[in-house]
Amino acid sequence: MEQPIGVIDSGVGGLTVVHELMRQLPKEPLIYLGDTERCPYGSRTEEEVKQFTWEMVRFLLKKNIKMLVIACNTATAFTIKDLQEKLDIPVIGVIKPGARAAIKSTESDYIGIIGTEGTVRSEAYSYALWQIKSDIDLISLACPRFVPMVEKGILDGPEAKQIVETTLMPILEHKKMDTLILGCTHYPLLKDTIQEVVGKQITVISSSEETARETSTTLDIHQIANESDRMPLHQFYATGDLQIFIEITQKIFKDSNFEVLTIKHADLHNV
Known part of the structure; x- marks a missing residue:
């Protein structure tokens, strides 16, 4: 299946998971959404984390993702059970x-x-x-x-x-x-x-490494791995200022095929 894997995080940290996913699963297209405008999540209430996480998930579901990786420990702690119960795609955390x-x-x-x-x-x-x-x-x-x-x-x-x-x-x-x-x-x-x-x-x-291995296993179990030989185009979204996000992205992904895009967190309310 050529549908992308969706990855969410409170900011830039989940890019470390994305990097390992790219290394272990080079055929899989990825869509990453980092909520850099509202980062950090760690000091927020459980209710806020749940609300923000669901907003990001709904955005990625519109992108027709086949699987969700919660590349944020705080979001994993507070939302993974709810997401696994309510979504009809595989969901894994870190x-x-x-x-x-x-x-x-x-x-x-x-x-x-x-x-x-x-x-x-x-x-x-x-x-x-x-x-x-x-x-x-x-x-x-x-x-x-x-x-x-x-x-x-x-x-x-x-x-x-x-x-x-x-x-x-x-x-x-x-x-x-x-x-x-x-x-x-x-x-x-x-x-x-x-x-x-x-x-x-x-x-x-x-x-990161163990999460990528679990992602690979889950793709095989559900028989949704991408078998195309085309080089995937990855999309990285951020809700805040793109300058530092782009700088960190370029440090991590020097030779990868990706584009960096922005979406305002206010727009996530309307997804």
């Missing part, structure tokens, strides 16, 4: 894939989780991890400064390192921790800085 990757990685059975306030408050990662293995120890930390930093394009350098060091100080006191989940898809854009701060002894887990 939390369960990230949890599985962390369980595979840890040797000490002590896992750290960093994410937005909403994701940490939901305890979605804790539930997902304990469902797989009930006797592991977990420590969670909300990092509200990270998403605005990424949305501004501050991905490395002295300012980024100073913010990461200050923010992660409480979690680094737990010496048994050997695995750290980046519980927000914005955070992989800071991965090098985070790894430098936490040290090589800690494995830093991004859910």
Whole structure:
């Protein structure tokens, strides 16, 4: 099926998932919608996150998507069950894939989780991890400064390192921790800085690779994979200012075939 896969996120963070989807599924056309105008979602109420997520989903359904990937941990935590129940297309999120990757990685059975306030408050990662293995120890930390930093394009350098060091100080006191989940898809854009701060002894887990593998498996199960040999054209939409969005997009997708478009969040109300 040549229909596109839809991907949604609160901003630019989900582009890390898109990058991995492109790598593992090069034939699949993708339509990405980042709600950069209303980002971050992590500090918003559950009701707001649900409303914004459904607005983005309805926009993508008009584009005739065959599958939905929620490339936002906060939106996954608050909406995935509702979306899976109400949509007649496959829907996957980023939390369960990230949890599985962390369980595979840890040797000490002590896992750290960093994410937005909403994701940490939901305890979605804790539930997902304990469902797989009930006797592991977990420590969670909300990092509200990270998403605005990424949305501004501050991905490395002295300012980024100073913010990461200050923010992660409480979690680094737990010496048994050997695995750290980046519980927000914005955070992989800071991965090098985070790894430098936490040290090589800690494995830093991004859910992007595991999410792409789950997407591939789901396409096969539902027999909706694209078998065309034509190079897909990807569409990236943002609701806010395009300048930084385009700069980050060009850094991540240097040689890919894509176009960047804008849609105002107010227009999502009318979809």
